[in-house]
Amino acid sequence: MNQRSWAGLALAAPALAIVVVFFAGPLAMSAILAFRGRDGGFTTAHFEKAFELYSTDLLFSAAIVVLSTAAIAVVAIAIAGYLTLGEHPRTQAILRWLYRWPLFIPFIVTAQVMRTFLAKNGMLNHVLIGGGLIDPLQAQSMLDWRGIVVAFVWKQAPFVTLLLAGAMAAIDRQHIEAARNLGAGRLRVLFEIVLPQARRTLMVGLVLSFVTMLSVLSVPMMINPNSPTMLTVDIAYRINSHGDYAVANALCLMSLALASVGAWFYVREAARKAERG
């Protein structure tokens, strides 16, 4: 290694150290504690117990985050696509102003907002009743899996849209105009010209959202705390009510396994890009 690479490593070292000590270390500890029995030996008992008690919640968590990620992708592509290819400047300006309000609203506030909005007495029901769309007797609380998905999409879609719209704006307009001049419709331009060039950014945004949603505690805890619920709620419950770090860590590893599915997509994409150079 030459002097320049040493200088680079030295500059990056403090930041790396913080991540390793305060993040990677505890993470490794989670893996160890999940497999360590009371006598200090190796055991899979914690996993057996975790599966026995929480296998439904594992599936529930996976279904929620997959569904939310898919919905986020649809919303982000629709909005970013219209912002890039739309032909009505005023609508685009309104949309650009509108879509990002939830961007920096914290998950915990989103949870509180949805807890009131989607409740039986919430504004959604009042508007549906007022609009004659449902009967007052049909009003029901949406504070179950639907509430979690709505909260996740509401909060994360603007983030992915912002990234995606930025990537789309950076695309050479000539590609788009050439395709339009050759008679391609806007939808076709979106899916065959624009989206492929912005795909990497979309993937990054979706993977980050996928993983973030897997570790959000406040939204499932405030919207749907009863079983079946997400693994995060179970982990907090194991620790706060039972001081049971072993099973909690086994559950942690399960959510890590779910997350690594998302990370695998990301790494595959990165490797493909490296191959192309």
Add this chain to the structure above:
Amino acid sequence: MTSIGGFRWGETLARVVVIALLAFAIFGPLANLVLWAFAERWYFPHKFPQEIGFTYWARVFAPRGSALASLWTSVGIACLTVLVTLAVAIPAGYALARLKLPARTLILLVFLLPQAVPNLPVYVNIARVFYELRLNGTVTGVVLVHAAHGLVLAVWIASAAFAAVDASLEEAARNMGASAWRCWTTVTLPLALPGLIASAIFVFLESLDEFTGTYFVGVPDVTTMPLLMFNASMGGNYQIASITALLLLVPSIAFMLLVERFLKADVLAMIGR
């Protein structure tokens, strides 16, 4: 002509309807929160609160109330987190963007770790370690946890900001005889500054809004705004929870309105490269 006119009207109508639905989806929930913040009494099936007033606001802002104290705790922790994070993220971001780093992809992936891995396992175990180090329930402990998490965005955005700076400008400055330091402070840093400010904003907000880490590491002595809100909401006090939520919304929305000024498309396009 009429058919074309009819088509246009239909399209305009569709546009208005879609925008109106989107506006309701975004502002409806927020409006509901505002109503709760001023509701004194509100039972189903009343559409609006039966009584509105400021009783709960007075309680939140009472001089010996816990809300103001937790507001200052939150802001203080967020500022410290920004200082710690930027002090290490700026050199790291510069190194990743400009210098030849061995295993550069690996290093970028390590910085992705706190974002690419569910945080809960980390908080759970770090709380155990901090308990033995007596860092549990201290501001230092909370700041360290927030900084480790904030580093991801800070390093990635800082690296993108430096990468977006045209290297030929730096070369020109060096060719005209500027020292490396002078070149860095007069060319590189000012050009990358908007991106760096954006990363500081992101770190500040992430810290201000962070709940899970504080929930495990900060208890019982460090009560930030999100924790206060959570306790109020789970205790069934929707008014206090909604008022606290509104207070947390103010910086979030202010930064949302400002962010594009700092985070230009050219920087966004460099993120993750």
